[in-house]
Structures are given as C-alpha cells and as structure tokens.
Amino acid sequence: MEKGIRWVIGVCFLLAGVRPVMFCAKSWHDPEALRSLLPQRVYDVEWTMELKNGLTGEFFRTYLPRNTNRQTVIEEGVVRGWGFNALDLDEHGRAARWEVPSPDAGAVVYRMRLKTLGLVYDLDSLKVHAQRIGPTGMRHREPTPEIQSNHPEISALADDLADRSWDLVRQVDAFYGFVLSMPGAPFKGLTDALTALRLGEASCNGKSRLLVALCRNRGIPARLVGGLILESGVKQTSHQWCEVLLGGMWVPFDPLNGHRASLPAAYLELYQGDAFLFGHTPERPLEYAFRISPRLAVSSDRLAAHRLWMAFDQAGIPVGLLGFLLMLPLGAALVAVLRTVVGLRTFGLFLPALIAVSLRETGLWVGLLAFVLVLSSVALLHPLLERWRLMYTPRLAIMLIAVVGMFLGISASGIVLGKPDLAFVTLFPVVVVAITAERLAREIEENGWAKGWAMTASTLLVVVLAYVAMESVTLESLFLAFPELFLALVGAMIWLGRWTGIRALEFHRFRHLLRTP
C-alpha cells in the first residue's frame, strides 16, 4: 500500500483515538464518568385505547406505571384524544379513568417516557426461617377464588415440594422450579391456579397464580404483578409475574420466562395484585395496543458532544434520531466488510444498511417477514412485465406501485385483524424495496432461481448482522460520545478499499486451484 495512503489512515485513527484515549486515561478510576458515557436507554410507550361504539359518559380505565425503585416515569401526556377524567391510587396501582365525552370521540393515545432498571436479588445467600409479616403481607396470604391456596390438591403439591426444608427460600425455590418446568401455553384469558395445576400447562397468568397459591399455602405472602415487557414494536399482550415476600423484600419471580429473583430492565410494572389491566363499560369492546420504541437519552453534559446532542434535543430533534443517523454509516461499513472480506453478495451496496435501519422501526421479525413477502411477490410479477416487454423505467415504476400497494395492504390487514405491529410496515422505505425486488427479478432471470434466492438469503444475513450492530447501545453510545470515531471508520474503509486479499468465500470458489500443489 502506498505510503501516502498509509499516512492518511494513520492520521484518521490518530484523530479518532485522541479524545477517547484521553478520556479513559483521565477517568479510568472514576466509574461515574465512565457511566456518563452511556446514554441511558429509555422507552417511549404509547397506549392506544378506544371504546368501540362508546356512548357519552361510558368509560374505560387502565393502570399507568408508578415510580418505583426500578422504574421512573420521565414524562407522560395525551398525544391524541382527551386527558383522563380521574386518576386514583387504588390497591393495585395508579388507575386512570377516561369517560367518553361524545360518541364520535375516537381513540385516546397516551404516551409515557420511562426509564427502567434491571434488578437481581442475591437469593442464594439468603436464609429465611421465620419472618415478620406486616398487614400488607397478611393480606397476601389469603386464598381467593382464582388463587385456591387452601385447596387439597394445592396443599398436597406444596407439601410434596416443600418437604424436609425449613428454609422458606428453598421452599419457594422448589415451587418456582416446579412451575417453571411446566410447559408454557399460549392461552388467552384468565387461568386460575387449580386449573393451571390440573392442565399441567398454562400461560403467564396461570403459572403465576399457581406459584402464588403454592407460596400462600405455606403461609408465605405472595402476590401477582402485571405489566409489560418492553420490546421494540407494537403489541397487545401484557404480562404477569409474581412477587414473594422473603426477608422483608418483595422478590420477583417469573415462572414463565424463567427469571428467578431477578427482573430484566425491559419489565415494566403496571399494577400489583390479581387485577385486570383494563376495565371498561361492559358490553362495549375496548380496543387497545401498546407501541413501544426504545430511545436513547443523553444523561450527562460532561462531554462536548453530549452537550451538542442535548441542544439538538431541546430544538426538537430527538437523540434517538441522531443515533439513527450515526449508526447508518456503521451499518454501511459493516456491509462493505461483509462484501469485501467475506465475499457475501448482496442486492445493492447499501440497501442492506437501509433495510436494517427500517427494521429498527418495525421490529426485526415483522419487518423481515413483510420484506420477504413483498420482495418475493413483486419479483414474481417481474416475468409478467417481461412478457409484455415493458421498458426498464415504466417497469420499475409498476413494481414500485406494487410495493406501495402491498405495504398498504399489509398495514390495512394488520389494522383489520387487530395486529397493530403489521400496520407499521408502511414505514419501510418502499423505494428501496422496489429496487431490491427488481434486482432479485433480474438475478433470477439471468442466473436462475437458486442463485436469486441464494442472493436474497445472503442479503438478509447481512441485513440482520447490520441490524444487530446498529441496535448495539454500546456502539451507539460510543459514537454519540465521540463522533470523531467516524474518522476511524473512514480510515478503516480506506484500508479496506486497498485491501487485495482473497475473500473468505473465494477460498471455496477457487478450491480447485488451492488444492493442486
């Protein structure tokens, strides 16, 4: 490689490295400073609720999250519709109640920005033989119609599982292990503890009730907790887990997803106890959905770049959007590496990076599915257009129309079928998909179906890898803190642009040559 180019690469890396290295040298002993590097992940959660055919004065209510030691409501407010008419703290949580002002009031969209923390209890060093139970605890020892903790079958199981152990922690562990090992089932609606036990399988609420019932049977206070698992996308399912009072702490257990004495940061608590997340005027269906988008928020003004992002944020440009912009070059660089070093073939140079960016909006699986679906149907349209012998540009325009039509169709069917995640596929860059479809069709035409689909598969692989890299909070934080790291990216790309090594897949392609001595 020429000396001049080496110099340029060296200077790029030097300029990119100076500040990060100095920062680390200055603050390696200061964990607070290092932590300030990481912008926090916050979640925007939008409740969309509509009482169908609701008449004036009819109502619906939901539980809105409270501030606890592991979750903080940063801001909240109505985006569409009208504000709640009443907010009560009841025994379960913060109940917000909306009353329909007029029959054509439509939907309410309520948005919250939340920060959550993961939590782990050190259960293994905890031994509890007896504990003081306050009045709250006493309430959570009683059987209820759905938590039949004194039913003989529950008693027999609890006796069987808790046998020979005086330590309450070990007893709860045994109960938890049993309920966890039951197969999960995608039941909708309420399953009581006894039904869950008799069926031998249950969804989150059945399993949680059974675990609570077993604990209560031994006199250990336990309660249900309801909430949401925060993951990018749109969903309607809420989640239930439970908490057991051990040594004066309410220790969380999720017997469906296998969290023992710990909760991931993505768990948002909405209410405590055996309650329904939504209530409404009977006989009027309530339609609801949660739209969850993870966002980054800069938390400290220690670094110049962070102060800049904060200024942007105040000007109305969210940090998440900037992160988006900052990550696109990273995705593109990754595509370049996968093409040049590995030798994966993709449709277009940066199409995979663009698709990966859109997947951040729609969620990985829904986005990929919609992408493949639209891609293949439009590619199938291509031979027809070929037979009519249309010119290149009109042909491309027709394919674009088809792509737009299909996306609108998927969105519409998502709304009709009550699958709101699908409604967001319209955020896909339709032009990018149309071009990709045309490339796929051309590949199939020139090199056959096998080659075309192989190239689709390798494109999807690159998309997923780029998506994973771009979703990395660590990388995003680093680029937010030290935007000059782009120079390092430029240096790396110059090096890559002059790299003349054999691509990994070429070892296979030229195996006949490599084998002969």
Add this chain to the structure above:
Amino acid sequence: MKPYFAANTPDAAWPLGLNERNVRLIFESNDRKGIAWAKDKVKTKSLLTHHGIPVPRTRCVIDSLLQASQLWPALSGQCVIKPARGSGGGGILLLTGDAANGWHTPDGAHWKAPEILQHVAEILHGRFSFGDSDAALVEDLLVAHPDIARLHGPGIADIRLIHRGNALVLAMLRMPSRASGGKANLHQGGVAAPVDLNSGRLGPVFTGSTYQPNHPDGPLCEGHVLPQWDEVVAAGRQVASCAPLGYMGIDVVVDARRGPLVLEVNARPGLEIQNVNRSSLRACL
C-alpha cells in the same frame, strides 16, 4: 490467518481474488474511458476495424428510429441484431429470412417486420442496458468453424483470451451445452476447456464442479487442437496493442469462412477462467 489479513497472498500460484483484480488490475490499468470503450460494441468495432483487425461485418447501426428505413435492406439472409451496450447476451436476436417472406429465429418462431421494429425500439430505449439509451447493431450471422462446432451441440463457442498488455496470460474455449440452451456463458450452464497457449490444444472440460475429458453432451474435447490457433493469438495481440486498456478479456470466434473474428473486448473479465485452467491469474501482476 496472517496471510489472510495481511492481504498478501503468499505466492503467484494463489488464485487472483476479486479484490486484488479490482485494485491491482482494473483500477491500475483500465481507466473509465477505456471501460466505456469496451462496453460499447460500436466504438469497439470501429477502433478494431481501423487497425485492420477482423470483426463480424456490420450491416448497419441504428441509433434512432428515424433510421429504421436502413434496417430492412440489412435484414436479408442470416443476420443478428444486438444492443450495442447490452450485457450478458440479453436482447440478441438471430434472424434468417428477408422482407418479402418474413423472418424466423433458430427456435423456429416467425417474426414480422413490426415485431422486429418493436425489438429494435426496445434496444434503443435501453431495455437491455438498464435504462440508458442505446443503439442497435445488425451484423452478419457467424458460422462456427466445423472443427469447433463438432465439439458441442447447437450454439456457438468462443475463445476468451486474457491479456495483460501485450502478454497473453490465459485462454479458454467456452462452449454451449444442452443444459445452457445454446449459451456459452459459464454461469448460465455453459462449459469451458483450457487452451494451451503455444499449441492451441484443449485441456479437460470444466463443468463447474468436475474436470472431464468429454463435453457433457458427448464429444471428446481433451487433446483436440483448435483450428487457426496462431491467427487467434495474433488477432488477440493486435487487439491488445490498440485497445485503450491494460488488462482485458478478448472474445474471439473462429468463423468457418472468415477465420478468427473479434467479438468483443471485456474490461472486467471474470475470474472463472482460473478454475477452468487450474492456474492463477496472479501471473498478470
């Protein structure tokens, strides 16, 4: 892993990879002008003809539908219509017949004047050149030399010569097969055999996965000596000395009547020839 990331393949016997081809051959030796020259068959042919290199005879070039009147006298007997800047063989129409009786293609389909005009219009509007406007070229239909034609089924075989400047580096004979439907392109199911540069003798046929003495459709190829090999090599050398490229693939067809004719020049020749020859193109460097 060291040789892998140091980017330097240990010796000349290692295959030439796409990265090395792009950086060390194409970027170094072929400028944009040269690449554009090679892409346009009309430009290629005019330079080659100027230097007295035999090429398929051009009957006419149509770059606007206003010239369509020139088309009909050119379309008599056996001829071929090509897009000047097509790729991968798209848009090539082989015709036999004349204006009075209509035309037919090798597969027996009948073509009438309006259909041919439509095809020419499609070429001009860039259906085969990704939307760029293009010109249509009418040439004499080539007749394969019988000593080559008997090696394979229907279709026409061509010889690919890789030149680094004046030096001929590797050569292969690309043949159509029944599986490729008459096309000689390697990635479309065609097969190829290496050609010994001195003698014109064919080596074993490479089918994409195996090396065998016979063409997959039957005839024995290995050991067969190509007719007029010295003239083929001479034509290649002449092209290399006048082309504005430093690294190129030259496609030659041996015509039964006129001998070796240069079909086209490729500024980014593929690397599959290394598999066919079981030897590396790194000798170019």
